[in-house]
Amino acid sequence: MTSKDQLIAYVQNFVTLTPEEAEQFASYFEEVRVRKRQFIVQPNFTNKHRSFVIKGAFRSYAVTDDGQDHTVQFAIENWWVSDFNSYIYQHPATLFIVAIEDSILLQIEYNKEQELKQANHKFETFFRIIAEKGLAFEHRRILFNLTHSAEARYENFLLNFPNFVQRVPQYALASYLGMTTEFLSRIRNRKARKS
Amino acid sequence: MTSKDQLIAYVQNFVTLTPEEAEQFASYFEEVRVRKRQFIVQPNFTNKHRSFVIKGAFRSYAVTDDGQDHTVQFAIENWWVSDFNSYIYQHPATLFIVAIEDSILLQIEYNKEQELKQANHKFETFFRIIAEKGLAFEHRRILFNLTHSAEARYENFLLNFPNFVQRVPQYALASYLGMTTEFLSRIRNRKARKS
DNA sequence: CTCCTTTCTTAAACTACATCATATTTATCG
DNA sequence: CGATAAATATGATGTAGTTTAAGAAAGGAG
Numbered sequence: 001m002t003s004k005d006q007l008i009a010y011v012q013n014f015v016t017l018t019p020e021e022a023e024q025f026a027s028y029f030e031e032v033r034v035r036k037r038q039f040i041v042q043p044n045f046t047n048k049h050r051s052f053v054i055k056g057a058f059r060s061y062a063v064t065d066d067g068q069d070h071t072v073q074f075a076i077e078n079w080w081v082s083d084f085n086s087y088i089y090q091h092p093a094t095l096f097i098v099a100i101e102d103s104i105l106l107q108i109e110y111n112k113e114q115e116l117k118q119a120n121h122k123f124e125t126f127f128r129i130i131a132e133k134g135l136a137f138e139h140r141r142i143l144f145n146l147t148h149s150a151e152a153r154y155e156n157f158l159l160n161f162p163n164f165v166q167r168v169p170q171y172a173l174a175s176y177l178g179m180t181t182e183f184l185s186r187i188r189n190r191k192a193r194k195s
Numbered sequence: 196m197t198s199k200d201q202l203i204a205y206v207q208n209f210v211t212l213t214p215e216e217a218e219q220f221a222s223y224f225e226e227v228r229v230r231k232r233q234f235i236v237q238p239n240f241t242n243k244h245r246s247f248v249i250k251g252a253f254r255s256y257a258v259t260d261d262g263q264d265h266t267v268q269f270a271i272e273n274w275w276v277s278d279f280n281s282y283i284y285q286h287p288a289t290l291f292i293v294a295i296e297d298s299i300l301l302q303i304e305y306n307k308e309q310e311l312k313q314a315n316h317k318f319e320t321f322f323r324i325i326a327e328k329g330l331a332f333e334h335r336r337i338l339f340n341l342t343h344s345a346e347a348r349y350e351n352f353l354l355n356f357p358n359f360v361q362r363v364p365q366y367a368l369a370s371y372l373g374m375t376t377e378f379l380s381r382i383r384n385r386k387a388r389k390s
Numbered sequence: 391c392t393c394c395t396t397t398c399t400t401a402a403a404c405t406a407c408a409t410c411a412t413a414t415t416t417a418t419c420g
Numbered sequence: 421c422g423a424t425a426a427a428t429a430t431g432a433t434g435t436a437g438t439t440t441a442a443g444a445a446a447g448g449a450g
Contacts, residue, residue: 124320128323141337143265143289151436178341180437186400365428396448402439404440406438414427416427
């Protein structure tokens with residue numbers, strides 16, 4: 001399966017496209033290969049592309065004044081990644097986005113995306129649906145973070161994203177879950193001892 | 196200005212509608228009046244409407260097993276309110292949504308919204324834009340919550356939503372910001388003493 | 391295979407915030 | 421308007437999670 005077929009298969013989960021429409025949709029994207037440790041977004045530069053992960057893994061994070069890392073999102077195959085605030089408003093990014101494995105992306109440029117949405121009602125519907133699902137996802141995340149302890153948040157992550165756990169470094173997962181890497185290490189150890 | 200004019204003025208911030216389109220859009224909504232302390236959404240019942248606040252104020256919150264309240268969202272004039280996960284997937288709600296003032300809403304029913312989006316590309320665009328802006332907003336919120344202390348989160352809320360502060364009870368604000376009402380009381384007092 | 395860097399672990403001391411208990415102020419409603 | 425309930429304030433005590441520090445394990449470059 002080519003990268004574009006993979007994107008099309010993904011899109012067809014949300015809207016039904018004819019072969020011609022699918023081809024047109026995919027034609028707006030470009031394939032980009034990046035190596036582990038390479039950055040695709042950096043603070044102060046506007047995030048000009050929305051990226052779909054064909055293969056590999058990414059981490060987006062902020063660095064605060066005191067030098068601490070705070071992971072905002074992980075992305076693996078069939079996830080989107082961007083500094084969304086930078087992308088949709090086309091203003092400078094505040095986040096870093098880095099490849100944590102050698103990866104392949106399909107990227108669409110901001111203005112091209114606007115054209116695409118105008119070209120076909122179905123394409124607009126697609127972007128509406130993924131925005132709504134993303135919003136629903138973040139609502140669940142906010143509520144869960146407000147209502148659960150560090151340990152419960154970790155357990156929940158294990159349960160919901162087992163395939164992420166092996167691929168992301170522990171310090172990154174800890175900061176995604178809002179705790180220190182030392183504390184996550186203790187939680188893991190506490191668990192291992194129990195079983 | 197009528198309720199529908201208020202909705203239309205809001206929508207025109209995002210898409211440009213002809214008078215006929217505006218009229219059609221508004222015709223899908225119904226005006227509902229609710230009194231303070233009245234619930235518009237409750238756990239286990241599917242949230243069948245998306246609500247636009249014409250006048251008044253609402254709070255959406257979850258109650259955990261140990262009986263604690265956790266505020267997820269506030270909404271005043273020109274904000275939308277729903278249990279978004281319940282609404283978009285049309286499955287049972289987990290949140291309560293209660294009026295914290297006597298209020299007026301414009302509500303659209305789920306199936307009607309789907310019709311509306313199909314009827315006109317511009318209407319689809321409108322819902323796509325508000326979902327994307329909502330998503331960008333929640334990203335900022337998650338990042339801020341991960342990176343700031345209780346006091347900083349309160350200061351930030353004061354700065355960004357000064358007009359909410361006077362209208363929402365303190366215990367609700369505290370739980371929105373992820374702290375206890377006692378701790379927020381202390382923060383406020385500490386501040387008052389300084390100035 | 392080896393050096394060097396990055397990541398992970400463990401433990402002791404510390405702190406931001408929670409909990410519990412009680413007092414005070416502010417709403418609500420007959 | 422007065423009685424009762426709900427919300428806020430304040431102090432004492434407790435704890436989940438942080439900080440600091442040091443060592444062990446794992447990865448990557450040559």
